[in-house]
Amino acid sequence: MKKSNTLKRLTEKFPNSIIETHSFRSDDTAVVKKNDIMEIFTFLRDDPDLLYNFMMDLTAVDYMGDESRFEVVYHLYSLKFNTRIRIKAKVAESECSIDSITSLWASANWFEREVYDLYGIHFNGHPDLRRILMYEDFKGHPLRKDYPIRKRQPLIGPIN
């Protein structure tokens, strides 16, 4: 498959950080090592030929049973060139943390809180890593695949 310009630049620049790339119907995706994301994102954001200046989405996936269980997924958009890229970083359950990108995009703040709240992935260097959707007393992370589906933790009132 033909590599898009961005993916080519990325693999040239970070040969050791990129685990794999694909570009199905020009849907650029790169799977990267989680320890190198800061350099990769800084490059993607600031390189004058790329300028992915808009962090559109940040979420996570739980692949329970896989070697590295979680995957944090970032979607970037370049307002200048009208191009998009998806970056995925694998996070193992044993070492459930990744660097926060709030220093690059302030908009990542609440997204990271959401991922922390629902998946329990910690973001190193996040200014205010609290739960955002669930309440403080909530135990566990409900979007993890091993969260019991019928479990109820009401804040007040009788247990349903």
Added chain:
Amino acid sequence: MGIIDKIQTITRQAIHEPKEEDPSKLLGDSIILTQLESVVDWARKYSLFLYPFATACCAMEFMSLGGPKYDLDRFGAALPRFTPRQADLLLVVGTISHKQAPILVKIYNQMTEPKWVMAFGICAVSGGFYDNYATVQGIDTLIPVDVYIPGCPPRPEMVIDGLIKLQEKIAKEKWTDWPKGAAPVVAKS
């Protein structure tokens, strides 16, 4: 004989020596005899001030209900008050999450009595299809509910039907039904 004495005499007659003839007729058309309780209930059922606790998609249906086509005004329940202290019918319109539950309880407790609660839509009734970690499985686990209206969302006709049922319920209320007091659960936050 003054009018008060006349009413007293006739009432006494009606109670102690009942006659075939309706005693209230003796007073002419300008005076109606009734019980205070039923007059108050009658007034209450046609002057419901709503507090729409609208949290989700059901609120759209609530809007159409208030609009000219379905016109809740016809049933004396037209005026939404956006402070619970001026409202007497709490409409819980939409999904209630566990995080929202303390707020709902607080709103309920802030309303002055007499007050009634309508669970509008299946989410408020039972949690609906949100059988998950976040959703309260029916607001009656938190506060007392007077009418349940199923449907996702309910048709405005169903809500009107529910409102009429509530009015029938109000018409049968006794003094002793009030006050009901605070919600049975304690809101932590």
